[in-house]
Amino acid sequence: MLAVSKTFPAEAVRAVHALGQRVFGENYVQEAVAKQRGLADLPGIEWRLIGPLQGNKARLAATHFDWVETVDREDLARRLSAARAETGRDLDVLVQVNVSGEATKHGIAPREVVGLARAVSALPRLALRGIMGIPDPAADAGALRGQFRRLRECFEACRDAGLACDTLSMGMSADLELAIAEGATEVRIGSAIFGARPRPAPAARASA
Ligand SMILES: *Cc1c(COP(=O)(O)O)cnc(C)c1O
Numbered sequence: 220m221l222a223v224s225k226t227f228p229a230e231a232v233r234a235v236h237a238l239g240q241r242v243f244g245e246n247y248v249q250e251a252v253a254k255q256r257g258l259a260d261l262p263g264i265e266w267r268l269i270g271p272l273q274g275n276k277a278r279l280a281a282t283h284f285d286w287v288e289t290v291d292r293e294d295l296a297r298r299l300s301a302a303r304a305e306t307g308r309d310l311d312v313l314v315q316v317n318v319s320g321e322a323t324k325h326g327i328a329p330r331e332v333v334g335l336a337r338a339v340s341a342l343p344r345l346a347l348r349g350i351m352g353i354p355d356p357a358a359d360a361g362a363l364r365g366q367f368r369r370l371r372e373c374f375e376a377c378r379d380a381g382l383a384c385d386t387l388s389m390g391m392s393a394d395l396e397l398a399i400a401e402g403a404t405e406v407r408i409g410s411a412i413f414g415a416r417p418r419p420a421p422a423a424r425a426s427a
Contacts (some may be wrong), residue, residue: 221267223409226416229257234393235412236261244407246270252283269407271325278302286311288351288388291327293338300342309346312339316373318366319355327353333374333380340382349386350374363394367401
């Protein structure tokens with residue numbers, strides 16, 4: 220379980236960490252970097268980026284996160300690879316897949332997933348771990364299940380292609396049971412842990 224702490228202050232992360240949670244997700248690079256500064260003393264904490272990433276923030280992301288779950292193009296993977304330190308752990312990466320069609324512009328088309336996953340796995344200092352997706356939140360239960368199923372098919376296609384994937388990140392507070400039933404290995408839970416989010420200011424939304 221990834222605890223999604225976007226928009227919540229460092230003290231909220233500290234409280235959830237005290238309960239034993241170690242893995243936290245953030246959507247906006249700069250917000251996360253500011254938050255991390257106040258939490259450097261927390262043992263074992265791990266940060267994963269789950270928001271869309273602009274190329275010009277790849278360096279900051281590669282140096283402040285343990286995972287980036289939103290790699291949806293090769294040039295972004297190349298930037299992350301180049302920015303990750305030569306020493307130390309590889310950056311864990313998920314390929315983000317768009318299974319909702321027109322509903323979001325982020326994520327690669329399902330038919331292109333294996334190609335991008337192969338390219339990512341060939342880059343130095345990146346460790347391909349699997350697939351991430353965000354289904355259309357307006358979908359009814361049947362359509363939602365279909366989108367989770369397509370994500371799992373992408374995940375299995377990568378494994379069938381010989382890529383060492385172990386992570387299928389899908390499901391949020393409102394649909395985690397369905398996601399798990401369809402094979403999620405990671406659910407990203409925000410409001411069910413931290414409570415309702417204040418609406419982000421337009422400026423914060425404009426970029427990750
Ligand atoms: C905000 C967010 C979540 C968590 O959503 P909740 O509905 O609050 O659980 C999960 N994944 C992504 C990509 C998000 O942006």
